[in-house]
Amino acid sequence: MSTSIWIVLVVLALLVGGVAGFFLARRSMESYLKKNPPISEEMMKSMMTSMGQKPSQKKLNQMMAQMKNNTQTK
Incomplete structure (x- = not known):
């Protein structure tokens, strides 16, 4: 060849x-x-606590759903 x-x-x-x-x-x-997943619910909870917010379960669920929707659309 x-x-x-x-x-x-x-x-x-x-x-x-x-x-x-x-x-x-x-x-x-x-x-x-x-x-x-890169951020779990526990990590989100501790992050909100460190920022001075009291994380409710409803708010955590909303933020996790929003993150899940953002990853699915990409």
């Missing part, structure tokens, strides 16, 4: 590997974030 065919094959393999790696990493990151 000539050198130009090898170069084309190497470039093609790099492109296919890069695209496949991107989608595989994206999929695994999305599943990780679904299982382990």
Whole structure:
């Protein structure tokens, strides 16, 4: 085989590997974030307490629902 065919094959393999790696990493990151959300209800509660607010369960539920809606629309 000539050198130009090898170069084309190497470039093609790099492109296919890069695209496949991107989608595989994206999929695994999305599943990780679904299982382990970045902010839990307890973290939100302690954050509100440290800001001087008394967090009610209704307010916590509203904020968690709002965060969930924001992540689903993106």
